[in-house]
Amino acid sequence: MIKGIFFDVDGTLRDFNEYGVRPSVYEAIEKARAAGVKCFVATGRHREEIREDYLLGDLKFDGYVYLNGCYCTDGDGNVVFTAPVHPSQAEKALELLEAEPFSLLAMEADRFYVNEASQAIIDMHKTLGSRTPRVNPDMTDCVKNEIYQLVIYGDMDVLDRVAAQLPLCAPTRWNEGGALDLVPVGVDKCTGVTAMMKYFGFAPEEVAAVGDSFNDMGMLKLAGLSVCMGSGRADVKAIADYVAPHIDDDGLLKAVEYILAKGLPDSR
The missing domain is CATH 3.30.1240.10 (Hypothetical Protein, Haloacid Dehalogenase-like Hydrolase; Chain: A; domain 2)
Structure with missing residues (x-):
């Protein structure tokens, strides 16, 4: 049973040139939450960059993996894991x-x-x-x-x-x-996702991951269910359980619907 979903930001939750996020992304997160699934961000971005440039609009998440796994917080900003550069x-x-x-x-x-x-x-x-x-x-x-x-x-x-x-x-x-x-060395998004899983008490088979690029591959391999966005690289698509449409075609919503259909008991 899927208990948490980790989302990349650029090319996944938002298109690169968008200001904020589109309505179908809000709908996707609401659907996951309504099903009792926690939602997380996993990005190479800095938290202030996301806030200052309104990259995720008004969306709030249960936890954040920033800077490719080097700085992780829960939804209230409490630090869960850090890995500073020497x-x-x-x-x-x-x-x-x-x-x-x-x-x-x-x-x-x-x-x-x-x-x-x-x-x-x-x-x-x-x-x-x-x-x-x-x-x-x-x-x-x-x-x-x-x-x-x-x-x-x-x-x-x-x-x-x-x-x-x-x-x-x-x-x-x-x-x-x-x-x-x-x-x-040894730190990537997967490191941060693993730290968040431990913090929330999730096993790998209880999480899903959605991404599109090189730096998403580790967490896609780790997750019990993996989705690559339609704009993703061929090598990322090759390791995913499902390839969603492009974000322009409500790809994020389709990704979440796939995860909920595959990862929740029929009774849900």
Whole structure:
């Protein structure tokens, strides 16, 4: 019996260029809740980014896996799990800024900032439907303070070189090129989902996951039921139990209806 559903954000709960979410997404979450199923977010996004840019409209969830599993809270904002980046990796990233042509975004628990408003950053965040992060004139903050995710922007050959020099970080992709998320080795969305499952007392077979991209594959493999959105990559579709229509065709609602039909007793 499915007790919880974990949803990716971009390409799943919302289209990349949407402001807020469409009515059928509200309907989907309401249907799940009416069936007694808890609903969770699992995203590479920062919580302030979601709030400030109104990415999820007025939707509220029972828990949140942010920053690819590195910062997790319950629905009231109480911290459930964290996995900070080792300070040496942030320090090395700052050194590499002097030698390599890339831009850097650092994410603390309550804020995030970039070293410059480069064209690569502006273009990437425009495709995501979010504003360009603020520039921090003192990037040493990311060495002095606890950081939960670094993001590097630029040409992929440069980003691969940079990532190779940060051995305590694992690069996570969510796009076709131009940016890499860097999180601690061994941490991904699946790590955060597992922590949330433990917190709420769920077994893997009691959860479902819905996503569309590289960084969703771990949680889709973990979940008892997995759904890939119609806009998803072929390799993500290949591991899913069900491929939903595109979000433009009420895909999220269809995904939830599939999960409820397959994952709840007939009496429900």
